[in-house]
Each structure stands twice: as C-alpha cells, then as structure tokens.
Amino acid sequence: MIDISxxxxxxxxxxxxxxxxxxxxxxxxxxxxxAANSIQTETSFSLSNYSEILTSKFYLGSFKVSFLISIxxxxxxxxxxxxxxxxxxxxxxxxQQFVVICSNIGANFTGFPLAFSFVIMxxxxxxxxxxxxRIGLLEDFNIYSTSGLVIAYSYFQIQFAILLVLPSxxxxxxxxxxxxxxxGASRFAFWWRIGLPILAPSLLGxxxxxxxxxxxxxxxxxxxxxxxxxVVTIRIGELTAGDVFSDxxxxxxxxxxxxxxxxxxxxxEQMFLRTKDRDR
Amino acid sequence: xxxxxxxxxxxxxxxGCLQLLPIFAIFLNSVAVDWAGTILPDGYTxxxxxxxLKDPRFLQSIQNSLIVGFxxxxxxPFIVVPAILVAHCYFPTxxxxxxxxxxxxxxxxxxxxxxxxxxIYSGNYGIxxxxxxxxxxxxxxxxxAPLYYVPIKNNLRALRVTELFEAGRLLGASDALILxxxxxxxxxxxxxxxxxxxxxxxxxxxxxANLLVGGHFPTLQIFMGVLNGGSGRKLSVLITTYxxxxxxxxxxxxxxxxxxxxx
Numbered sequence: 001m002i003d004i005s006x007x008x009x010x011x012x013x014x015x016x017x018x019x020x021x022x023x024x025x026x027x028x029x030x031x032x033x034x035a036a037n038s039i040q041t042e043t044s045f046s047l048s049n050y051s052e053i054l055t056s057k058f059y060l061g062s063f064k065v066s067f068l069i070s071i072x073x074x075x076x077x078x079x080x081x082x083x084x085x086x087x088x089x090x091x092x093x094x095x096q097q098f099v100v101i102c103s104n105i106g107a108n109f110t111g112f113p114l115a116f117s118f119v120i121m122x123x124x125x126x127x128x129x130x131x132x133x134r135i136g137l138l139e140d141f142n143i144y145s146t147s148g149l150v151i152a153y154s155y156f157q158i159q160f161a162i163l164l165v166l167p168s169x170x171x172x173x174x175x176x177x178x179x180x181x182x183x184g185a186s187r188f189a190f191w192w193r194i195g196l197p198i199l200a201p202s203l204l205g206x207x208x209x210x211x212x213x214x215x216x217x218x219x220x221x222x223x224x225x226x227x228x229x230x231v232v233t234i235r236i237g238e239l240t241a242g243d244v245f246s247d248x249x250x251x252x253x254x255x256x257x258x259x260x261x262x263x264x265x266x267x268x269e270q271m272f273l274r275t276k277d278r279d280r
Numbered sequence: 281x282x283x284x285x286x287x288x289x290x291x292x293x294x295x296g297c298l299q300l301l302p303i304f305a306i307f308l309n310s311v312a313v314d315w316a317g318t319i320l321p322d323g324y325t326x327x328x329x330x331x332x333l334k335d336p337r338f339l340q341s342i343q344n345s346l347i348v349g350f351x352x353x354x355x356x357p358f359i360v361v362p363a364i365l366v367a368h369c370y371f372p373t374x375x376x377x378x379x380x381x382x383x384x385x386x387x388x389x390x391x392x393x394x395x396x397x398x399x400i401y402s403g404n405y406g407i408x409x410x411x412x413x414x415x416x417x418x419x420x421x422x423x424x425a426p427l428y429y430v431p432i433k434n435n436l437r438a439l440r441v442t443e444l445f446e447a448g449r450l451l452g453a454s455d456a457l458i459l460x461x462x463x464x465x466x467x468x469x470x471x472x473x474x475x476x477x478x479x480x481x482x483x484x485x486x487x488x489a490n491l492l493v494g495g496h497f498p499t500l501q502i503f504m505g506v507l508n509g510g511s512g513r514k515l516s517v518l519i520t521t522y523x524x525x526x527x528x529x530x531x532x533x534x535x536x537x538x539x540x541x542x543x
Contacts, residue, residue: 109484
C-alpha cells in the first residue's frame with residue numbers, strides 16, 4: 001500500500017509481532033489443544049468421544065435445545081435491533097455514540113447480573129410476574145426454564161444486534177432514501193423493496209454472529225438455570241469442572257462439535273458472499 | 281425525510297428505559313427493606329450496603345476485578361493497536377488475516393478457548409499461568425482485539441493514509457512519528473470505544489475467571505457466584521457496585537483520552 005524501506009518494514013513487522021504471538025499462544029494453541037484432546041481417551045487415541053456424543057440422546061438433545069434457543073434469540077435480536085438501529089441512525093452523533101457504549105455494556109450484561117435481575121423482575125414473586133398476574137395477562141411463568149433462557153438471552157442479543165447492524169446501515173445513504181421518496185415509495189415499500197435487499201448480506205452475517213453468541217453462552221445459562229439446563233455449554237462445563245461427571249476428553253469433543261456447528265455456517269456464508277461478489 | 285420527530289425521541293427514550301430496566305431492578309433490590317410478594321419494595325434501607333462492607337471478600341473481589349480490568353487496559357492496547365495500524369498502512373495481506381482472526385472469538389465460544397487454556401497453562405507444557413491474574417490479562421487479549429479492530433478500522437477507512445504518509449515524509453517526518461502524531465490521533469474515537477469495551481469485557485467475564493482462576497483470585501463475578509442462592513440482597517449490592525465500577529471506569533477512560541488530545 002505504502003512503499004517502505006527495508007528498515008521500516010522490519011520495524012513494522014516487529015510492531016505487529018507481539019500481537020501475533022499473543023494470538024498464537026492464547027487463541028490458536030488452545031483451540032489446537034482442544035482438538036488434539038478430543039481424539040483421545042484416558043488410554044489411547046480414538047474417535048470414541050465423538051461416537052459417544054453422536055449416539056447419545058442426552059448430548060444430541062443439548063444441541064437441539066441450544067440450536068432452538070439460539071435461532072429464536074438471534075431472530076428476536078435482529079427483529080428489535082434492526083428497527084432500533086434504524087431509529088438511532090437518525091439521531092445526532094453524540095446520542096449514537098452514547099447508545100453504542102450503553103449497548104456494549106448491555107451486550108456484556110450476562111451471567112449472574114443478568115440472571116438475577118430477571119429473577120427479580122420475572123421470578124416466582126417478581127415485580128412483573130405479579131403485575132401481569134394482577135392485570136390477568138399471565139397465569140404462571142417459570143423463569144428457570146428454556147423460555148426463561150430465551151427471554152434473558154434476548155436482552156443481550158438485542159443490544160449486540162444494535163452494535164452489529166448500526167455500522168452496516170451506512171450502505172443506506174440519504175440519496176437512496178430521497179430517490180425512493182421522490183418516486184413516491186412508502187416507508188414500508190422502501191424497506192421491503194430496497195432497504196432490506198441492500199442490507200441482506202450484512203444482516204445474514206449479523207444473524208450468524210448472534211446465533212454463535214447465543215450458542216456459546218455459558219455464564220447466563222449457568223447463573224439462571226444451573227446444571228439442569230440442557231444446553232451444550234452447560235454440558236461442557238459440567239464435564240470439565242463437575243465433580244461427578246468429569247471427563248475432560250469428552251468435554252473437548254463436545255467443544256469441537258460446538259465450534260464446527262458455529263464455524264461451518266460462517267464459512268458457507270463467506271463462500272457465498274465471495275461468489276456473489278465475483279458474479280457482479 | 282431526515283427530520284427528527286418527537287416520536288423518534290420517544291422511541292429512543294423507551295429503548296433506553298428498557299436497557300436500564302434490569303439495572304434499575306437490581307438497584308431497587310439492593311436498597312429494599314423487604315421485597316417479596318409485592319410489586320414494589322415495602323421500604324428502603326442502606327443496611328445491606330453496610331452489611332456487605334463488613335465482608336472482607338467484598339473489597340477483595342472489587343480489588344481483584346480492578347487489577348484485571350486496568351491490568352488488561354495497561355497491556356492490551358499496546359499490543360493490539362500497533363498491529364492494527366501497521367497492518368492497515370503497510371501489510372494489506374496481514375490485514376486480511378487480522379480481519380479473519382478478530383472474527384474468530386465470535387465463532388469460538390469463550391468456554392471452548394477456556395478449555396484449551398486450561399489444558400495448556402496448567403503446567404503440562406512447563407508454563408503455569410492458571411490460578412493467577414496473568415492468564416486473564418493475556419487470555420482476554422484475543423477476545424478484546426475485535427473490540428479495538430472494528431471501531432479503529434472504521435476510522436482508518438475514512439482516512440487517506442497514503443497521502444498522509446506522502447505529506448509527512450515530504451516534511452521530513454519519520455514513519456513512526458507520522459503514525460504516532462497523525463494517524464493515531466485520527467483514530468482516537470475508535471480507540472476510546474475499544475478501551476471502554478476492553479475494560480467492560482475484562483470485569484464482566486465469568487467463564488475464564490471461573491474455569492482458569494476461580495477461588496485463587498476471586499473477581500467480582502466469582503464472588504457473585506458465591507453469593508448466588510442466598511437472600512439476594514448482598515448479591516444486589518454487589519451487582520450495583522459492578523455497574524458503578526463500569527460507569528466510573530467508562531467516564532475516566534472517555535475523560536482521559538479526550539483530554540490528552542487537547543493537550
């Protein structure tokens with residue numbers, strides 16, 4: 001990009017080196033360690049961990065529950081996050097920046113703080129449970145359940161969605177909106193015929209990241225439902241730190257399957273985008 | 281088409297209220313006398329705050345979280361930001377790999393990386409980092425990288441870097457000086473967002489803290505896990521404190537970084 005002397009080139013590489021080293025040691029190496037462990041048992045190398053998982057109703061069930069929760073909360077996240085981002089885009093820059101910082105805190109609002117606040121609001125004697133019961137909209141609600149997890153996850157998913165979608169809205173310029181306005185397109189027609197098609201690739205990307213985010217959520221599920229939540233991450237944690245079920249090799253195999261189920265859609269999406277770019 | 285109507289402001293306000301609702305609920309619970317079977321508490325008190333202040337684990341956990349949070353801020357940007365800048369300015373190929381690398385933490389859940397770190401840094405390979413805050417400070421670094429990369433990259437894209445370098449070199453400035461005095465100030469806004477997010481990540485994480493360090497170095501999140509299942513009043517005070525810490529740190533980071541630029 002910028003032509004540089006040999007000396008500057010070396011210095012520049014030296015500046016980038018520490019980060020690459022950190023990535024190697026704390027991101028790539030751990031992943032390889034998990035992969036290597038997943039094809040071992042206490043005594044030998046084998047694929048028995050994988051066959052055990054893939055034939056176990058229990059573990060496959062945990063994948064199913066995780067999938068359902070993640071798809072639901074990714075859709076909820078986009079469904080509310082997209083209109084919210086569109087709304088924010090119309091606000092002054094300072095308001096946008098403020099909301100971005102708030103959304104970041106909200107997207108990190110997981111685990112015990114999140115779980116406990118939802119117990120206060122929607123638990124057995126939570127404020128909103130009582131309020132909704134009193135006005136007759138709700139009979140019985142159990143926050144310590146799969147639907148409880150969906151509601152709790154949605155809180156950070158919506159904010160993560162805002163963070164993901166907001167930058168991509170730059171593709172919808174004022175000129176496009178004005179042009180559509182001039183030819184008399186209604187707001188709905190504009191979004192349905194022009195806005196959403198323009199945003200479709202980045203919305204798909206956002207959906208996949210939201211999906212992965214929910215699939216990988218451990219702290220919130222642990223804090224809200226504990227060991228009885230049959231989601232993949234809880235099973236992994238149980239096999240790692242549990243006193244009764246500890247089996248680190250099986251945990252690693254489960255972790256690898258989780259990673260594959262997240263990376264595969266992202267890789268397919270990237271390939272799809274690349275061929276589409278070539279076609280243009 | 282672009283006028284901001286009052287209706288927009290109402291929606292934004294509503295969104296903000298929804299964002300704040302859980303935090304407000306926890307705050308209310310931390311100062312409630314009794315709150316069971318009613319929509320709002322019966323009365324308010326600071327007794328729980330005084331109560332938890334007597335618990336030595338409380339201050340210990342705050343201190344530990346601050347060590348991890350600020351420790352992360354003292355190390356991470358100095359390692360991550362130079363790589364982002366030189367990749368953008370000099371090495372487009374490296375930049376492509378960086379873009380892929382920073383997506384990785386999103387695709388690979390924290391618990392998976394934590395498993396790997398647990399295997400590698402427990403002494404099997406001669407390095408023992410687990411049980412000390414160092415594993416958290418270094419372990420969070422790849423997770424924090426996208427938090428710097430995305431906003432800084434947004435700033436960089438709006439910049440004509442090639443021309444800046446040509447002009448700077450013409451005036452006799454070294455590349456290092458151009459990066460430090462011209463490019464870095466231009467990405468200040470992205471850097472601030474990165475720093476705030478990095479800190480939030482470091483003190484909000486439970487997975488790494490729980491699996492890699494646990495009771496050896498109990499952070500706020502670990503202490504929350506200990507208190508979970510009790511009356512909940514102490515937990516509420518703890519969570520409220522956690523928000524105060526995030527809020528104050530955010531304010532400090534924004535203040536310091538915007539002040540330095542004026543100097």
